[in-house]
Amino acid sequence: MPLELQTEFRCTEMAMLTANHLSDQSRARVILMLGAPGSGKGTQSSWLSKQFGIPRLSTGEILRTEAKRNTPAGFRLRQILATGALVDDDMVCAVVGARLQREKPENGLILDGFPRTVQQACFLDSLLADLGLPRPTVIDLEISKEGLLRRLAGRRQCAVCGSVYNLISRPSRRGSRCETDGGALVQRDDDTEGVILHRMEEYEAFSAPLIDYYKTANYHRVTADRDVNAIAKDLLSALSMPARFTLSSAA
DSSP states (O other), X not given: OOOOOOOOOOHHHHTTOOTTTTGGGOSOEEEEEEEOTTSSHHHHHHHHHHHHTOOEEEHHHHHHHHHTSSSHHHHHHHHHHHHTOOXXXXXXXXXXXXXXXXXXXXXXXXXXXXXXXXXXXXXXXXXXXXXXXXXXXXXXXXXXXXXXXXXXXXXXXXXXXXXXXXXXXXXXXXXXBOTTTOOBEEOOTTOSHHHHHHHHHHHHHHHHHHHHHHTTSEEEEEEOSXXXXXXXXXXXXXXXXXOOOOGGGOX
């Protein structure tokens, strides 16, 4: 039976989430967020990062940062991201591998946007083993094309810290500015309808074998065409964490 949310909470209550709440979550864990671009992986993984006290690694953010650099790799990434195509396995694995080897997240982490292929998943298994971390708990956020277009049309991202808002479902309390650092909220180049549909078709083609790869492991499918708090409730249940809070605090 799904766990009931006991209370709604405010930002100040999120600050009260201490080690006492996480005492039963001391074992290192890796959480892997699957889902089409725009399915809500960023919103939910950022919130789960606060709940579990482990870092979130967004592959998309790392690649966009690299794309801004005036290097051959940066130029190539700019071209790929502008068309909505997926970055090749070797480049993505190199970026993620270097980051994890450098930071060595001993208590675990949340992966948002990686892996996207079976080759990347095999690389991740080897990398996690080298780091002494377990295989991931897999969360697959499922969303329809109609729901995806509706959601991404209003998506805005902070140009400074990368925080994501939505003009309809999650507007910033500071209007066109980020609530955290006051940075300008902008629409990403890859949030146009044509690019969105292309990315979803490409994701579906790649994701089927990836999902098959993980279905024999700790795999949970969660419907993402819903209110963010309903999704958060199911995530906490899948991850065996008491559902004490609601996502409205995650700002």
